[in-house]
Amino acid sequence: MLNQKFFERSAVMVAKDLIGCYLIKRLNDGKIARFMIVETEAYEGLKDKASHASRGETERNKVMFGEAGVWYVYFTYGMHYILNIVCGKVGYPAAVLIRGVVDENGEKILGPARLTKKLKIDKTFNGKTVSKIAGLWIEHPTLKIHDREFVMGRKNGNVLKTPRIGVDYAGLIWSQKLYRFVLEGFETKRFK
DSSP states (O other): OHHHHHHOOOHHHHHHHHTOEEEEEETTTSOEEEEEEEEEEEEEEEOOTTTTTGOOTTTTGGGGGSSSEEEEEEETTTTTEEEEEEEESTTTTTEEEEEEEEEOOOEEEEEEEHHHHHHHHOOOGTBBBTTTTTEEEEOEEEEEEEEEEEEOOOOTTTTEEEOSSSOHHHHHHHSSSOOOOETTOOOGGGGG
């Protein structure tokens, strides 16, 4: 399982390194569902005009100003929950948005609202530590069998960097930052 130290880095670094990792959710019946992360976006600090934190701390975004390795889940458009992970140091608001995953059967769940709906993620996760106790955590794509490690998921070099989606309001500089990371083969036509 990824620990807090993993998330105490730049959101841009964390967003890239999460590609190929597994988002794990404990279901109501106690079973475990695994989803490989294939798309993320980074939101980096107060200067990032696309970030919720660009206007300072509010009741909605206060989790972003806290400890790394905590879920930041917010409600948008009056109908969707969106899943993020807080990154960086306390007081520096940064987070990674989980935009897309693939389940163990190969089903693509692309788009942050589709993801939270499919995984039944809501505001109850907001502010909880990324952990098994919370029932929602992330694991590195390494599998140990008989003391040998096998890397699952992505291989180095096939992660694409693109501008983030839906942040034109942030202005030319911030809307064009290459803060979106996508596992090759899962990119949308817009960014091929």
